[in-house]
Amino acid sequence: MDKKISLLIVDDEESVRDSLYNWFIEDGYDVDCAKNAKEALSMLEARDFDIILADIKMPGMDGMEMHKRIKSLNKDSIVIIMTAFASVETAVQALKEGAYDYITKPFDPDDLSHLLRNAVSQISLRTENEALKDRITTLENIDDIIGSSEAMLRVLKEVESVAPSNSSVIITGESGTGKEIIARAIHANSPRKYFPMVSVHCGALSENLLESELFGHEKGAFTGAMYNRKGRFEMADGGTIFLDEIGTISPKMQIELLRVLETKTFVRVGGNKEIESDFRIICATNKDLKKLVAEGKFREDLYYRLNVVNIRIPPLRERLEDIPLLVDHFINKFCTSMSRNIISIKDVTLKRLKDYNYPGNVRELENMIERAIVVGNGKEILPRDLPLDKKTTDTSYESLEDLEKKYIANVLDKYEWNISKSARVLKVDRVTLYNKIRKYGLTSPGKS
């Protein structure tokens, strides 16, 4: 589990304590309350708090005095002073003496949320420095990355080493290999983890939609734009933006993207105000970007800006030894979400699963297991529950062309796109193979 940010509320009014307690608990903080300054100080002797939210006016010792004492305890807690309208002047005084900020009661929910985000970002900067000192040795939040094969362990090592930095990352891999999961792992293990990771699937959006999705738009920028809308770059402020299928974006978007990466500022569609955003960018693609650059379809300058670190996720057929672990994980996942008892899998079924080459990768395996649980006997997964088995007896739902395309793709992948070797295996000449490749739009996976 992620280490939660700890927060102490100090207020003499019970209703204030209760309301704030509930609000911050729901926001994911580790929260504690104190009725007065004395109680707060004695709590601080026992433990540290990242943030202290203290009322300025309390009977006994007031918030100002408490702030001084906290400072003298050498605690590096961030102190935020809560004040009523009448006491703003005293609050300003508190700022002069080193309080982090003040907020006037009652709070606007959006102000409160912003104030806290900023404080959290201060803390994460601090932990970033600490992390540099004692090097992260274990990865957090990677429950979804399953595999003990050498190939996957190498990926995890790369994730671990790149996560703490601010470098742009390109994740390459065939579709279904779980590129977004790797991006999440990088984000979750970076100092940016307290801020959002925002994902955009570029391939699914037209140029205009992508533009407004990424940069946002002003009310009335186009028909149907009823509200001002924050774009994904704005939402990712402080965090990470993940652009999937980056190889599909238009030349115009490539220019705009390059500009945003250089200046970290942009303008909403239909707007004229420069908006700043501090984000890290992670991209993913199943295309060979280098090849797209060579063909003039992808800007070279953008390519180098994005491709500071490249992580390649191996296709499932290169790590078949991970299949038992993956199967186990998916059985657990689906049986739990379908509220069924956990079922087992026969050895012979596992063996069959290991004999397949998964053009759709982990996602294909996942779908297979889900389906097998649904159609199966509720106790164990048998070979007949797998679509693999069906295919050998019943291929009526696939055309000859589909089969040919798949088969050629498999052979090409197996021989790492060595055309001569593949042609020999397929018993066709090289020209025929090239024609088939063009006909079916087959592309070789990106290599790093």
Add this chain to the structure above:
Amino acid sequence: MDHAEEKKILLITHGPMDEYFHGTLAEDIQKIYGFTIHFEERHLDLNAYYDPVRRQYNGNSIISYLHETTSATYMKTLGLFNVDLFIPILTYIFGQAIFKGNVGIVSTYRLRNEQYGLKQDTKLLFERLRKVIIHELGHSFGLVHCYDPSCVMRSSTYVEDIDQKDFGMCISCRDLIVKIINNLQTSTF
């Protein structure tokens, strides 16, 4: 799911609600939380909760009232209102549920387009309301805010925020809620 027959979620409405709303919400709740929802029309006199200085209604007091009057046969009770709600420390709330508690409140007041000088839009109002209800129920089951931009558990402090998220939960919140509900099931029954 078999426990759905045992306990239900109660939604107390102030006036009659349209059929479509009932049906869609019931489906959402069943799908996400696995419980049946029961609707009850109740005409509460809200005057007791009016704060003349703030010209708003005190959400904390309404929650206490619901807590005292709610029947234990319901897993969760959610009150739906059309007045402007506040809690003492905040200027307004869209809704509020006791974290891991069994009561909550939601108001349509700040979800209406008219509130922001825009044209009335019943469909949009319903979509917002649906998300706020699912969100607050999530808190009552013990879910905290999520950073996934499309997840219904993302925190929304203004109304456009609500429009940008989905009705559904992201994978990790969904995993969590399944675990929480399974635990409830084994500990309560």
